[in-house]
Amino acid sequence: MPGIMHNSRHRLLTLCLIFFFIFSLTSLFGLGKSEETKQVESVEKPELIVYICDVDISQMPEEQKIVGLRIRSVFVQTLKHINERKRSAIEVARYKEKIWQEQKNTAAKALAEARNNRDMLLFKGYSQQKYKIEYDKMTTIISDLEKKYINTLKQPPKIAETARLVLHKDTAGGIFASGPQSAERQQFCKDRGIDFLLISSLHELFGRWVLSYNIYRSIDNIDIYSDAIAFLPEELETILPNMVSALYEGFSGSPTGAVKVSVEPSSATIALDDVCMGKGITSVIEGPPGTVSVSISHPGYYPLNFSMDRTPNELHTAEVSLTPIAVHAFDIVSSVPEIYDIYIDGLYQGKTPLTIEMPQGNYSMLIVKKSGDQETQSVPLILQTKDGIVHVSDTLLQSQSERPVEGARRKFYNAFGRFWIALPVAYVLNGVANTYINAIYYSENQDLVDPATKWYYSAQAAWLITGVFLIESVYRLGCYLYSANRKSSSVLEPQKN
Numbered sequence: 001m002p003g004i005m006h007n008s009r010h011r012l013l014t015l016c017l018i019f020f021f022i023f024s025l026t027s028l029f030g031l032g033k034s035e036e037t038k039q040v041e042s043v044e045k046p047e048l049i050v051y052i053c054d055v056d057i058s059q060m061p062e063e064q065k066i067v068g069l070r071i072r073s074v075f076v077q078t079l080k081h082i083n084e085r086k087r088s089a090i091e092v093a094r095y096k097e098k099i100w101q102e103q104k105n106t107a108a109k110a111l112a113e114a115r116n117n118r119d120m121l122l123f124k125g126y127s128q129q130k131y132k133i134e135y136d137k138m139t140t141i142i143s144d145l146e147k148k149y150i151n152t153l154k155q156p157p158k159i160a161e162t163a164r165l166v167l168h169k170d171t172a173g174g175i176f177a178s179g180p181q182s183a184e185r186q187q188f189c190k191d192r193g194i195d196f197l198l199i200s201s202l203h204e205l206f207g208r209w210v211l212s213y214n215i216y217r218s219i220d221n222i223d224i225y226s227d228a229i230a231f232l233p234e235e236l237e238t239i240l241p242n243m244v245s246a247l248y249e250g251f252s253g254s255p256t257g258a259v260k261v262s263v264e265p266s267s268a269t270i271a272l273d274d275v276c277m278g279k280g281i282t283s284v285i286e287g288p289p290g291t292v293s294v295s296i297s298h299p300g301y302y303p304l305n306f307s308m309d310r311t312p313n314e315l316h317t318a319e320v321s322l323t324p325i326a327v328h329a330f331d332i333v334s335s336v337p338e339i340y341d342i343y344i345d346g347l348y349q350g351k352t353p354l355t356i357e358m359p360q361g362n363y364s365m366l367i368v369k370k371s372g373d374q375e376t377q378s379v380p381l382i383l384q385t386k387d388g389i390v391h392v393s394d395t396l397l398q399s400q401s402e403r404p405v406e407g408a409r410r411k412f413y414n415a416f417g418r419f420w421i422a423l424p425v426a427y428v429l430n431g432v433a434n435t436y437i438n439a440i441y442y443s444e445n446q447d448l449v450d451p452a453t454k455w456y457y458s459a460q461a462a463w464l465i466t467g468v469f470l471i472e473s474v475y476r477l478g479c480y481l482y483s484a485n486r487k488s489s490s491v492l493e494p495q496k497n
Contacts, residue, residue, distance in 0.1 A: 257310035388494030
């Protein structure tokens with residue numbers, strides 16, 4: 001019985017090992033087959049190269065050719081902000097056709113060369129054994145190339161539907177060639193590996209400027225977008241946003257958005273992204289999707305700043321009204337039979353008597369009295385605006401040629417300068433006195449006592465004067481700070497009748 005049980009366990013263990021071995025081989029073969037059949041599908045043409053040609057300004061007057069640099073700069077900056085292009089079905093088909101044909105030509109050429117090399121083995125003078133070895137090698141290579149050629153015929157390439165837009169190295173480096181002629185564009189692009197070409201020209205026509213530009217696609221040798229804009233020279237900045245919108249739509253293949261702003265009062269100035277777009281109401285401003293900053297201003301009204309979202313295929317409008325600033329009207333009159341010139345915040349307002357309208361607040365006012373060739377002016381006065389009458393007289397005029405703060409500053413500088421002159425003198429006299437005293441101490445020469453005494457008292461007097469100048473400097477500094485910080489300007493406030 002023990003022997004039978006032992007044999008049974010041995011057979012059971014053997015069967016388990018055989019089963020595990022078979023299962024392992026099946027898993028390995030299955031895994032190998034799975035990895036062999038799994039193929040990573042590659043995507044062709046994930047990038048598109050864009051080249052910006054120099055703006056043709058040959059027909060512009062010499063003094064206006066600088067405008068070409070401005071337009072070219074807008075082209076470059078616009079393209080830098082367009083990161084990708086969404087290809088149309090036609091464009092994908094064009095690239096698929098071209099790349100597939102190139103792949104088939106490459107595979108066929110490689111296969112033909114391999115077959116030719118195998119045929120040429122007869123003429124290389126190999127021995128029979130070496131000839132057979134080389135022949136078998138070439139046959140294996142030809143077999144692989146035939147499979148690759150057949151697979152290429154069966155499997156068209158997959159083209160990325162969204163591609164990255166990349167500026168050509170010359171454009172990114174600030175090198176701009178002139179636009180080629182129509183018959184030379186395809187070769188121009190082929191030589192430089194360019195997918196899209198931006199060609200533009202600027203010329204003058206009856207006092208207006210005409211900007212023509214078009215986007216050329218080399219894959220099918222056509223212009224996918226072209227436009228011409230006529231505008232007055234002073235309208236250049238206003239037409240640039242529309243041109244940016246057209247470039248964005250042409251290169252990205254995605255729709256743009258649009259915004260429109262209207263405001264009351266109708267004479268208010270509207271600026272979008274710091275570019276003035278007119279007064280009262282703007283036209284429909286198209287552009288790339290994103291956030292647009294709007295600034296509205298008008299004299300006598302509080303300025304208004306806000307943002308608008310520009311989304312694809314949508315028009316966003318904004319209708320706003322500015323809030324008037326509270327304005328006070330007041331009269332400035334002289335209480336004596338004199339005429340004064342009035343300046344507020346440095347701007348000449350007129351001669352007394354006069355009426356002024358200003359928003360509420362504090363302003364700096366200056367009164368000037370002219371008498372022949374002489375002129376007397378007041379210190380800057382603080383004007384608090386409200387309705388009423390402001391009375392001015394000679395008592396507000398400055399009676400001295402120098403303001404108190406300026407005199408205090410000058411006296412401090414003088415005292416401080418005297419201190420710095422006395423200080424080194426005291427150090428020198430003190431050094432000489434110490435030299436005499438040390439000489440008496442070491443040599444015990446009584447003839448040096450008198451000069452040592454004189455130098456000693458001279459040094460003490462110098463130190464005393466230096467201390468006086470220091471105290472004066474501290475005092476003058478305090479006076480200067482007091483004069484600079486005290487409320488020296490009079491406050492004028494209109495009074496009710």
